[in-house]
Amino acid sequence: MSLRDFKTRLKIKTEAEDVYAALTNPFTIELWSGYKAQMSTEVNSEFSLWDGDIVGMNLAFETNKMVQQQWYFGDQEEPSIVTIKIFDDKKGVQIELNHTNIPADEYDDICEGWTEYYLGAIKEFFEQD
Template sequence: MEFTLKTTFNTTAKQIYKAWLSTQGHTKMTGGEAFVSDKVGDPFTAWDGYIKGENLVLEPYHKIVQSWRTDNFKENEDDSQIEVILSETDCVTELTLIHSKVPEDGEHYIQGWQEHYFEPMKAYFEP
């Protein structure tokens, strides 16, 4: 299963990129504890350890590709993958999230991205 979500934030692509890939920034923008790095190959956790993965591709201020799984994944299920694409125009950034290799019962992650990422990020970047 794969899905694509789009949203916009009144902030720069650089600010979103740097927050997504920093422990303090990711924790503050989502409200869940995160341990994140801005280096390819490094592991990360988010939402108090519920989400785990690894940085696969990092193109500063433009693209983040990470392996991604939650505690709900079955042991025999492969990691899914997220691709975050940032496109900025006049300090407004469109974030496109492509979530692929999602387990068949993973449709609830669509709502999870909205509630646990996009909504708190709007509050964080647009106080």
């Protein structure tokens, strides 16, 4: 199976604490995504987003700075790791996303999902007038 990586950066006009909550608090996730979420900041806890469309395990947290997860893609041998880092910026925060080992046949959908429905939705949620 061919695997690919995806990296992107995004600026959001909000505070690091807000973005961190949008990534880790199930109630906040539900507000911006519109779907119930199972999420915990406990290392090695499993999570589920978008009614189970995204599932995996939480690997590491650094409050208001970083979230690292393993996303499950069937019986894939190489783990697919998502690392989201949050940096303070002059007008808010920058988010750096690195998603490794994405199955090639899922790559376009995953990239669109990150850009439009995940990070894009978080940006829209915090920057709406």
